[in-house]
Amino acid sequence: MSENVLFNPGQAISSTFDFNEAYVSAQIYQKKRNKPLLVVQEEDGKLYCVFDKAAAEQETTSQSKQYRIIKQLD
Numbered sequence: 001m002s003e004n005v006l007f008n009p010g011q012a013i014s015s016t017f018d019f020n021e022a023y024v025s026a027q028i029y030q031k032k033r034n035k036p037l038l039v040v041q042e043e044d045g046k047l048y049c050v051f052d053k054a055a056a057e058q059e060t061t062s063q064s065k066q067y068r069i070i071k072q073l074d
Contacts, residue, residue: 005040005056006064007049013037014050019070022048026073036074040067 009015014025019039026037029050036053043066053072 003069004066005038005051005069006066007040007051007056008063009049009065010063011055012049012051015047017047019048022050023071026050026071030073036072038069039071039073041070042067 013029014022016022016025019041022039026039029035030037038051038053038056039048040051041048048070049067051067053074
């Protein structure tokens with residue numbers, strides 16, 4: 001079962017069409033900042049993005065876009 005979250009695409013830490021590249025970016029960012037992150041994928045299944053997990057809980061603007069959570073890094 002997948003979980004969906006809303007984000008403003010402009011707040012992405014990283015975005016790419018390759019999951020492995022997104023995951024590596026998330027690991028590097030997490031090691032530097034020590035913050036929980038989410039690797040998510042657009043509804044159409046193309047673009048992967050990395051977002052700060054705390055931002056997911058606060059984002060409810062009209063510019064938000066729905067993403068499917070692929071991986072959580074705590």
